[in-house]
Amino acid sequence: MKTTESPAPVPAESGAPVTKADLPPGRPPKEKKEGTVLNAFSHGILVIWAFMVVMPLLWAVMTSFKDDRSIFSSPWSLPDTLHFDNWSRAWTEANMSDYFLNTVLVVGGSLIGTLVLGSMAAYVLARFDFPGNRFIYYLFIGGMSFPIMLALVPLFYVVNNMGLLNTIHGLILVYIAYSLPFTVFFLTAFFRTLPTSIAEAAFVDGASHSRTFFQIMLPMAKPGLVSVGIFNFLGQWNQYMLPTVLNTDPDKRVLTQGLVQLAVSQGYKGDWSGLFAGLVMAMLPVLAAYIIFQRQVVQGLTAGALK
Numbered sequence: 104m105k106t107t108e109s110p111a112p113v114p115a116e117s118g119a120p121v122t123k124a125d126l127p128p129g130r131p132p133k134e135k136k137e138g139t140v141l142n143a144f145s146h147g148i149l150v151i152w153a154f155m156v157v158m159p160l161l162w163a164v165m166t167s168f169k170d171d172r173s174i175f176s177s178p179w180s181l182p183d184t185l186h187f188d189n190w191s192r193a194w195t196e197a198n199m200s201d202y203f204l205n206t207v208l209v210v211g212g213s214l215i216g217t218l219v220l221g222s223m224a225a226y227v228l229a230r231f232d233f234p235g236n237r238f239i240y241y242l243f244i245g246g247m248s249f250p251i252m253l254a255l256v257p258l259f260y261v262v263n264n265m266g267l268l269n270t271i272h273g274l275i276l277v278y279i280a281y282s283l284p285f286t287v288f289f290l291t292a293f294f295r296t297l298p299t300s301i302a303e304a305a306f307v308d309g310a311s312h313s314r315t316f317f318q319i320m321l322p323m324a325k326p327g328l329v330s331v332g333i334f335n336f337l338g339q340w341n342q343y344m345l346p347t348v349l350n351t352d353p354d355k356r357v358l359t360q361g362l363v364q365l366a367v368s369q370g371y372k373g374d375w376s377g378l379f380a381g382l383v384m385a386m387l388p389v390l391a392a393y394i395i396f397q398r399q400v401v402q403g404l405t406a407g408a409l410k
Contacts, residue, residue: 162179168186255344337389337392
């Protein structure tokens with residue numbers, strides 16, 4: 104059976120104007136994409152926001168390599184020479200090395216304790232039904248909404264009566280208690296999204312609850328652990344109020360206390376270049392942690408939101 108073919112269009116004569124009727128039928132013109140204006144506006148806002156965040160950081164890094172005279176005479180210009188002695192002076196004379204070591208000990212110990220205890224509590228609340236399950240869960244939620252300022256005075260007396268005032272391990276315990284509510288809230292929702300068939304298969308093979316948790320469920324929850332670990336690291340590294348109240352020993356100060364002490368001393372010494380060098384020292388570990396684990400943070404947030 105033959106099909107009827109449409110005749111080919113006759114080309115226009117040489118030099119004659121071409122009209123729309125002479126052109127072959129083609130696809131209709133593409134419609135303008137919807138949301139182009141909205142996308143341009145949102146991208147513009149993101150660019151402005153990135154500029155507002157990145158520029159102060161770059162300015163602080165640039166200023167840390169200047170001398171005091173250049174900081175005031177030309178604050179927005181690049182340093183003529185790189186003064187690395189600012190960093191060495193802040194590290195040794197301003198005792199930033201001691202403050203950095205104390206901060207690493209406190210944040211490292213509290214971060215490990217928070218993740219271990221928080222993941223265990225979240226796993227039990229997410230996987231097991233028992234009387235008081237929801238009550239305990241809502242107690243953790245209530246801890247997130249309780250202002251830490253209201254607990255400073257009773258917390259001071261509790262830590263003092265336990266003999267943990269002005270100690271590294273006392274500050275670690277307080278940091279763990281301060282970070283547990285958010286950790287349990289985040290990981291409880293994450294453990295609920297994990298498949299139960301794998302844990303049931305482990306129970307059938309004779310695995311105990313502890314072995315199932317540490318060898319099966321905890322590795323599966325790695326994206327969530329990385330995400331909540333980064334958030335806790337940022338909060339604990341930049342914590343200032345708790346160590347100021349509970350850690351008054353000058354030899355056991357953390358970085359935030361050391362930076363404040365260094366800033367106060369500027370009224371007498373005028374070592375502004377050393378202050379900016381110490382500020383960048385305290386800032387670099389936070390930036391490095393987020394840059395290294397940013398992919399895991401996004402994966403953990405999206406994995407915890409999807410079944």
